[in-house]
Amino acid sequence: MIGILLVNLGTPDAPETGAVRRYLREFLSDPRVVEIPRLLWWPILNGSILLTRPARSARAYARVWMPEGSPLLVYSQRQSDGLAALLQERFHGQVRVELGMRYGNPAVAAGLAALRQQGCGRILLVPLYPQYAAATTASTFDAVAAALRRQREIPELRMIRDWHDHPAYIAALAGRVRSYWQAHGQPDRLLISFHGLPERCVALGDPYRRQCERSTELLVAELGLPRDAWVQTFQSRFGPAKWLGPYTDQTLQSLARAGVGRVDCFCPGFAADCLETLEEIAMTGKESFLHAGGKEMHYIPALNDDPAWVEALASILLPHLEGWELSPQTAGPGAVKDFAVSAMAG
Known part of the structure; x- marks a missing residue:
């Protein structure tokens, strides 16, 4: 079984000061995000920033919050669900898709655990950042490594680095x-x-x-x-x-x-x-x-859950599954490549 873990940046659980403070503390504690020595940064973060910024940011989040929750989480989950449905139709359950957030919920570790529970011994990591930066893509790798550090048996892993010119x-x-x-x-x-x-x-x-x-x-x-x-x-x-x-x-x-x-x-x-x-x-x-x-x-709205983008995302990631054979009962030789080509053509 092959697993695909989509990873986006993350979001507070609610447009409230406490939830935003928890999110910002996790986000701004990442040394990939703030490349300042901890001894200098820690007093600043836990002083003026976490005392004043959460309330202001919570008001901003409240302006855009959707009935279903944070827009980033809502649209990322729809992307994940759309991709899962697309791959389910083509590969008959041999490819599973989960969503993880680098900061906040659902956590990267939870997404990995869900894929392992579904029997995925091979996992493709797909950071949802078209352009590479250490603060985003590399930080995603850090989170995955940290989650797997506690496991005796780790899955086979691949990661897409970027797709800025795909x-x-x-x-x-x-x-x-x-x-x-x-x-x-x-x-x-x-x-x-x-x-x-x-x-x-x-x-x-x-x-x-x-x-x-x-x-x-x-x-x-x-x-x-x-x-x-x-x-x-x-x-x-x-x-x-x-x-x-x-x-x-x-x-x-x-x-x-x-x-x-x-x-x-x-x-x-x-x-x-x-x-x-x-x-x-x-x-x-x-x-x-x-x-x-x-x-x-x-x-002009982002790509979000546009069906054309879900198809495009499939064509971007599927070539990275080459060599990870699917069950012969569900997909013949070259099925991954054929699907990627048809997705781009469509």
Whole structure:
């Protein structure tokens, strides 16, 4: 039996101060996320940050919370369920899918345990980050290793590192944008915003910036956009360090002051909508743009549970199962490869 563990970043259990404080404590305690010596960082984290930030963040989460829960968890679970249904239909129960969150619930360890309980001796890890960064993808590996450290018998493991330039990913992004424009018309400028990263991380070797730029290059080529029709930026910076730029919030204000009437924002680095897309961009970003003199700002939703994205995700991950033979009663030779090809064609 083969298991697939989808992993996203995580979310508080509720839009409440206590739940957000627990989540932020776990998130900001990860040395992959904050690369500051513990002796320096610990007093800061447990002092001003965890005393003041949770209440503010809880109010932000409350603005985007869905009836079913956190948007990130809701859409990630729908992706997982959609992928499971797709693979169940093709491989008749020989491939199982579970969801884990790097921080919060359901935990990575719980997802691994669920796959092992279903008899999965081979597991493919799929961090839901198209572009690689140590703070996200590498941290996912850390969590898996920590969960397995306590087990006597560990499964055979593979992990997808990134898919920033995969044709299926780019096609899904372009399809999302085209579909929105068909319904709402086209903007004066498309703003393509990725989550930020301290410049120091790139200097130390993270390929994140160039992978974001490559994703943008392929997306705008697929859309056929001229150079003056789009701009790429980075959002969600935190703390006094210099982060990758240009910054999304400042760019939105500059575009409004320059007389750009309508801007559409799209965030290709987020496989599922979350606080950073729905509150920071669709709400706060829009308010900032309009206040600076802009006329319209639209947010184009993330890939979420779009069936076309679920098909694309399958075509991205299935080649990584090659050589892990499925039961001959349920899938013939080359079945994984044939399905991946048909998914991309579809």
